Amino acid sequence: xxxxxxxxxxxxxDHSAPLSRTxxxxxxxxxxLGLLILVAVLWFTIAQPVQVLPRIRxxxxxxxxxxxxxxxxxxxxxGRMVLINFTYTGCTDACAAQREALxxxxxxxxxxGRLGRELIxxxxxxxxxxxxxxxxxxxxxxxxxxxxxxxxATGDPAELKALIGGELGIYYGLPDATGRIEHEQQLLLxxxxxxxxxxxxxxxxxxxxxxxxxxxIREELGSSGLMRQIYEASHLxxxxxxx
Numbered sequence: 216x217x218x219x220x221x222x223x224x225x226x227x228x229d230h231s232a233p234l235s236r237t238x239x240x241x242x243x244x245x246x247x248l249g250l251l252i253l254v255a256v257l258w259f260t261i262a263q264p265v266q267v268l269p270r271i272r273x274x275x276x277x278x279x280x281x282x283x284x285x286x287x288x289x290x291x292x293x294g295r296m297v298l299i300n301f302t303y304t305g306c307t308d309a310c311a312a313q314r315e316a317l318x319x320x321x322x323x324x325x326x327x328g329r330l331g332r333e334l335i336x337x338x339x340x341x342x343x344x345x346x347x348x349x350x351x352x353x354x355x356x357x358x359x360x361x362x363x364x365x366x367x368a369t370g371d372p373a374e375l376k377a378l379i380g381g382e383l384g385i386y387y388g389l390p391d392a393t394g395r396i397e398h399e400q401q402l403l404l405x406x407x408x409x410x411x412x413x414x415x416x417x418x419x420x421x422x423x424x425x426x427x428x429x430x431x432i433r434e435e436l437g438s439s440g441l442m443r444q445i446y447e448a449s450h451l452x453x454x455x456x457x458x
Contacts, residue, residue, distance in 0.1 A: 298335075
């Protein structure tokens, strides 16, 4: 301990001076802001005021050939939602439920004025040996499909396998002696930005859920300003609807 020349302890600087009023207000403000953010995050996570469909992945690049023997790129599908199914024209009874559900959904969307404007259908055949452009054109006519709202396409066998079985994870086998092909029946919903947003069981299509999901994507992609930020926060906090 340092002493003065009189032998008394030397006075040490006082480092415990009280905080100024301004500093206290700043610290209280920061604490209050932190608590407010924490409460907002907890509320958003639990209440989920806005729900979104997940952005599963971008639709991979591909080049197919449509029912008019014209090239079809994944970029040609941008700007509108796309509902994609995978089948082959020789699939009869096993695919009947899926076909009927798609036709029913098409008529609902047509009545609402959304067919072709908001959403289009794309049927991809994984049997290019039998499903030529002419065969696909005939198949489309049987379903009453219009070119501007329902495309049919196929492609090179190896490229189809890489796209459907590899990139998109949908199983299909080789044709048996009768031409039958074992395959998964799935539908994929792609948004107007080329993002895969939902997968559906092609054998048990629930039109109510599909229409709900179309509406959710329409509202999200049509948002701007503050609502756009809220939608992004909904993705961040995984505010997904129940299946």
